[in-house]
Amino acid sequence: MKATPALLENELKKFGPIRSNNIQVNKVCVGFVEFEVASAVQKAIEGEPETLVIKDAVKILLQGLGEDINREGLLKTPLRVAKALREGTRGYKQNVKDIVQGALFPEAGLESGVGHAGGAGGLVIVRDLDFFSYCESCLLPFQVKCHVCYVPSGQQVLGLSKVSRVANVFAKRLQDPQRLADEVCSALQHGIMPTGVAVILQCLHIHFPSFESTCLDSNHLGWVKLLVTSGSGVFKNEKADIWGDFLSLLKLRDINVESTHSRNSADQCWCPSRSFSKTGPANVGMNAAVASILRSLGEDTSRKELVGTPTHFLKWLMNFKNSNLEMKLNGIVHGTIDPFKISGDASDNEEHVHSELNLSFCSQCEHHILPFHGVVHIGYFCAEGVNPIGKSHLQSIVHFYGFKLQVQERLTRQIAETVSLLSGGDVMVVVEANHTCMISRGIEKFGSNTATIAVLGRFSTDPAARALFLERIPNYSSSGG
Numbered sequence: 001m002k003a004t005p006a007l008l009e010n011e012l013k014k015f016g017p018i019r020s021n022n023i024q025v026n027k028v029c030v031g032f033v034e035f036e037v038a039s040a041v042q043k044a045i046e047g048e049p050e051t052l053v054i055k056d057a058v059k060i061l062l063q064g065l066g067e068d069i070n071r072e073g074l075l076k077t078p079l080r081v082a083k084a085l086r087e088g089t090r091g092y093k094q095n096v097k098d099i100v101q102g103a104l105f106p107e108a109g110l111e112s113g114v115g116h117a118g119g120a121g122g123l124v125i126v127r128d129l130d131f132f133s134y135c136e137s138c139l140l141p142f143q144v145k146c147h148v149c150y151v152p153s154g155q156q157v158l159g160l161s162k163v164s165r166v167a168n169v170f171a172k173r174l175q176d177p178q179r180l181a182d183e184v185c186s187a188l189q190h191g192i193m194p195t196g197v198a199v200i201l202q203c204l205h206i207h208f209p210s211f212e213s214t215c216l217d218s219n220h221l222g223w224v225k226l227l228v229t230s231g232s233g234v235f236k237n238e239k240a241d242i243w244g245d246f247l248s249l250l251k252l253r254d255i256n257v258e259s260t261h262s263r264n265s266a267d268q269c270w271c272p273s274r275s276f277s278k279t280g281p282a283n284v285g286m287n288a289a290v291a292s293i294l295r296s297l298g299e300d301t302s303r304k305e306l307v308g309t310p311t312h313f314l315k316w317l318m319n320f321k322n323s324n325l326e327m328k329l330n331g332i333v334h335g336t337i338d339p340f341k342i343s344g345d346a347s348d349n350e351e352h353v354h355s356e357l358n359l360s361f362c363s364q365c366e367h368h369i370l371p372f373h374g375v376v377h378i379g380y381f382c383a384e385g386v387n388p389i390g391k392s393h394l395q396s397i398v399h400f401y402g403f404k405l406q407v408q409e410r411l412t413r414q415i416a417e418t419v420s421l422l423s424g425g426d427v428m429v430v431v432e433a434n435h436t437c438m439i440s441r442g443i444e445k446f447g448s449n450t451a452t453i454a455v456l457g458r459f460s461t462d463p464a465a466r467a468l469f470l471e472r473i474p475n476y477s478s479s480g481g
């Protein structure tokens with residue numbers, strides 16, 4: 001029998017109240033039912049008209065990138081992207097009242113009547129809540145670390161998890177950092193009716209790299225960082241003393257709050273897409289496809305913040321098309337570009353492992369059309385007295401294979417194979433990357449990182465050479481990841 005939510009709900013009711021002697025059994029069954037309900041909901045989403053529209057739009061975008069939509073790696077991509085976008089904007093359908101209702105608990109203040117604490121006048125601070133939101137200007141996910149402080153009144157406090165749930169309702173929408181902070185603050189103020197609420201968001205937005213641009217420095221892919229604040233009630237005045245207590249507790253945790261009170265305005269250049277004056281010739285079909293995605297998410301495409309979004313998103317996406325780079329690389333792989341060849345007669349000289357570390361890359365996951373980015377380390381044998389391959393040439397190879405719809409394993413192999421053509425066949429490549437698709441949606445593993453290794457020639461039979469090269473790789477955190 002097919003598990004529909006209604007049917008499963010009925011099944012649940014049959015268990016009756018949980019008693020201590022059957023709690024284990026009930027727990028298992030409840031877990032199973034929850035899982036079944038979740039997959040039933042997922043299945044339902046797959047068939048909804050909004051999902052179908054987004055799937056069609058994604059096919060147009062893939063074709064615009066010159067991809068074969070029937071290639072195996074891309075077959076499920078339209079559905080994955082549709083589900084990711086709908087999941088990532090589910091906040092439009094959520095209601096703060098439903099979350100807060102029933103989670104306000106009576107809590108007395110200090111008995112002596114001197115000072116502030118408990119449910120009256122003390123501070124409650126919930127720190128380091130990690131979220132992803134979608135940038136309304138370019139449709140890419142951006143990372144948010146959220147800190148909330150409120151001053152209870154009326155002898156009641158809110159269940160702590162609800163602070164995070166309420167913030168996530170607004171994070172799961174197309175957003176701008178300041179609006180997100182204001183909406184979270186206002187929702188908590190209305191939901192808890194405390195003496196005041198303060199919200200601080202630390203936001204990170206990926207740069208828009210392009211092969212031609214200078215956005216990528218030689219070490220790592222940069223981030224646009226923005227810190228915004230919002231306050232209500234006793235926090236309304238940004239200079240009020242009470243901010244000091246909140247900020248001090250954040251300072252204890254290495255959060256730089258120096259500029260917290262210089263409220264960042266929307267006109268500050270937050271989304272890198274806004275700083276592009278020049279955009280390439282518009283692809284009308286692709287533009288219309290992105291607009292149809294926005295409408296399917298329940299957005300009004302004439303809202304002023306969204307007017308440029310299709311163009312901005314395409315500006316990002318078309319980086320991964322690459323036709324010009326293809327021609328540049330032909331020279332590299334066929335050895336017609338002189339500096340790429342190792343020069344000198346090295347046949348009698350001793351060879352050593354040469355390494356080029358921390359070559360930055362930015363790529364686009366072909367499963368979810370979301371960025372993955374990080375650094376590449378390349379090792380190869382080089383004879384004494386022979387010029388190694390120029391760092392800029394290795395960086396070009398990395399960019400060439402990065403600026404495509406990719407998977408990390410393929411990227412690693414392709415770099416290794418290309419470098420082996422230039423270096424005589426003994427190559428080791430390590431790629432360290434953060435996958436936005438692992439962080440911003442689905443499993444939401446904040447801080448997770450993936451490393452892949454490819455070895456060719458002598459590196460595959462010589463553990464000492466591998467160890468020597470691996471030892472040179474700095475800690476990921478210190479290499480710009």
Ligand SMILES: Nc1nc2c(ncn2[C@@H]2O[C@H](COP(=O)(O)OP(=O)(O)OP(=O)(O)O)[C@@H](O)[C@H]2O)c(=O)[nH]1
Binds near residue numbers: 365366406408438
């Ligand atoms: N091996 C590999 N997998 C990747 C890469 N980028 C994304 N993926 C994975 O591709 C898989 C796609 O799995 P599916 O089950 O078809 O899609 P999904 O339902 O969106 O998967 P979840 O991410 O688990 O929600 C996921 O496990 C992703 O983590 C990559 O570079 N290499």
Ligand SMILES: [Zn+2]
Binds near residue numbers: 137139205273
């Ligand atoms: Zn943006």
